[in-house]
Amino acid sequence: MPQPPSKPTRYQRTRKDHSTETAEDYVEAVAELIDANTQCRLVDLAQYFGVSHVTANRIVARLVKQGLLRTEPYKPIELTLTGRRLAKSCQERHEIVRSFLIAIGLDSATADIDSEGIEHHVSPQTVELFRRFVKRGQPNSSD
Amino acid sequence: MPQPPSKPTRYQRTRKDHSTETAEDYVEAVAELIDANTQCRLVDLAQYFGVSHVTANRIVARLVKQGLLRTEPYKPIELTLTGRRLAKSCQERHEIVRSFLIAIGLDSATADIDSEGIEHHVSPQTVELFRRFVKRGQPNSSD
DNA sequence: AAACAAATGTAGCCAACGCTACACCTTTGT
DNA sequence: ACAAAGGTGTAGCGTTGGCTACATTTGTTT
Ligand SMILES: [Mn+2]
Ligand SMILES: [Mn+2]
Ligand SMILES: [Mn+2]
Ligand SMILES: [Mn+2]
Numbered sequence A, B: 001m002p003q004p005p006s007k008p009t010r011y012q013r014t015r016k017d018h019s020t021e022t023a024e025d026y027v028e029a030v031a032e033l034i035d036a037n038t039q040c041r042l043v044d045l046a047q048y049f050g051v052s053h054v055t056a057n058r059i060v061a062r063l064v065k066q067g068l069l070r071t072e073p074y075k076p077i078e079l080t081l082t083g084r085r086l087a088k089s090c091q092e093r094h095e096i097v098r099s100f101l102i103a104i105g106l107d108s109a110t111a112d113i114d115s116e117g118i119e120h121h122v123s124p125q126t127v128e129l130f131r132r133f134v135k136r137g138q139p140n141s142s143d
Numbered sequence C: 001a002a003a004c005a006a007a008t009g010t011a012g013c014c015a016a017c018g019c020t021a022c023a024c025c026t027t028t029g030t
Numbered sequence D: 001a002c003a004a005a006g007g008t009g010t011a012g013c014g015t016t017g018g019c020t021a022c023a024t025t026t027g028t029t030t
Helices: A010-037 A042-049 A053-065 A079-101 A110-120 A124-135 B008-038 B042-049 B053-065 B081-104 B108-121 B122-137
Strands: none
Touching: A010 A042, A010 A079, A010 A110, A010 B008, A010 B108, A042 A053, A042 B122, A079 A110, A079 A124, A110 B008, A110 B108, A110 B122, A124 B108, B008 B042, B008 B053, B008 B081, B008 B108, B042 B053, B081 B108, B081 B122
């Protein structure tokens, strides 16, 4: 038998979301820190995520191995082209989720928090619906 | 100095969401399986989540220790009162998120998937906004 | 009753992501 | 130049959640 696809459960989708979540958040953070601060040091990342520098260091090492970041010992952290692209698309998606939550009436502080988790679980279809909703204010009629 | 609260980053909130996610999903699943099938066996849970029975077993053991589930060897899994309450509130929150996504135009299959991840990251304020949005039907209807 | 199938339990492995403690490198200030 | 401070690296530990392999118990079928 040629391996029936046996569609993954929705829980498997959520697990997959979580397995890419760290990479997404880190490249996004590196991009933001470079943008705001001209460079991104390990301590900056550790503080940004509220973790120890050891945790940040190990994660950075893995993302280097995955081709998203570039580092030299004791030097600031840089994005590869792939990393920069991923950061950009994550920032856009994140911002759409955040502004959508605000558009339906959430305060911006809570929107900051909620969108940080939600952003990794929205399908392209959902992002598109959010985007349209934000753009046109209220309506979401079918068109 | 008396330890300034030093508000947790939004990433710490997301990590906290994830740390309670498994418990929430499992009690919800146990409740649904009992409701649909009169009892919940370990294999049912393993299949439900798409994991091995070993993984399900270890998680069930931890939830027993946490007072959410009750088990006897080789017997079906039961909810404690605390577990049943948690299951109910999670089911309600999950259903609000799911029906909200449908209300803004998402197909129900994708809503099933997305809501499975999103449900754990919505603050009470956001749930309330979702609930109101669903209640007054499409945004065009006024009340 | 015996055999077989299914469910459950247990041992032991791996990876991710937290941490502390300590060592080493770099930068800064005197 | 050198000491202090700060940033980085590494060793080692804990928890969670995946897995395979194998043992044991339970249920079903002959
Ligand atoms: Mn983000
Ligand atoms: Mn995030
Ligand atoms: Mn869920
Ligand atoms: Mn999540």
